[in-house]
């Protein structure tokens with residue numbers, strides 16, 4: 001297994017920017033669609049509302065927003081990855097969601113957020129990656145209109161495991177957790193959201209939510225190995241594993257998934273917090 005030049009770690013983001021990684025993000029988004037939808041219900045996202053998806057990635061949540069706000073609403077996606085955002089908007093427009101637009105914004109650089117303020121400002125799996133998470137939360141809160149909501153969902157990786165444990169999966173979790181932590185991510189940021197809201201001057205959240213997934217290993221292994229492949233250049237750059245060890249780990253997970261297809265695999269928890277302005 002060779003680390004291609006295009007897959008080398010980029011300053012400030014531990015995951016890859018490859019077509020395979022974008023497909024993994026889309027698959028992950030489908031898994032969490034109902035967990036996000038139920039929080040849109042909690043904040044009463046209604047037809048005609050204006051929404052911001054910060055760190056929108058492939059735009060799957062923008063699609064959920066567009067379905068709810070309808071043609072009179074407006075959905076803005078922002079992300080540092082301009083090609084991915086362009087793809088997302090092309091897909092959304094092609095499927096009739098003409099109220100969607102995208103702008104490239106680096107949320108750590110103090111760039112203005114176009115279209116602010118919004119009725120709903122939403123971010124999923126974004127703060128996890130940003131050491132400047134409190135400052136970014138402050139910016140997101142600034143972009144909320146009076147009476148609107150800030151809604152954040154993020155991972156707590158602590159739960160990711162298989163029971164009974166398998167060495168192959170434990171090694172995968174070790175490498176993934178080590179790579180993210182070395183890159184400045186907070187792998188428990190989901191559980192820290194209430195504390196971060198307070199630090200950002202937003203105050204105690206109006207509500208919190210915890211979503212989980214327990215899938216057979218035969219299904220879950222695709223995400224476990226997909227994340228491992230995606231963070232591998234970061235993990236190698238920080239001496240957390242080698243290409244050879246990672247290749248062996250991936251092969252062992254594939255074998256274990258054939259031997260123990262029904263063994264329950266617990267995903268990271270997806271934790272939500274929201275506040276009305």
Ligand SMILES: C[S@@+](CC[C@H](N)C(=O)[O-])C[C@H]1O[C@@H](n2cnc3c(N)ncnc32)[C@H](O)[C@@H]1O
Pocket residue numbers: 013025029054055056057058060061078079080081084105106107108123124125126129130
């Ligand atoms: C793990 S993906 C999550 C995508 C999407 N929110 C979802 O849940 O499917 C994280 C996203 O945050 C974006 N991102 C990372 N750093 C950023 C920054 N400084 N400013 C804006 N977006 C950023 C990445 O480009 C990526 O699309």
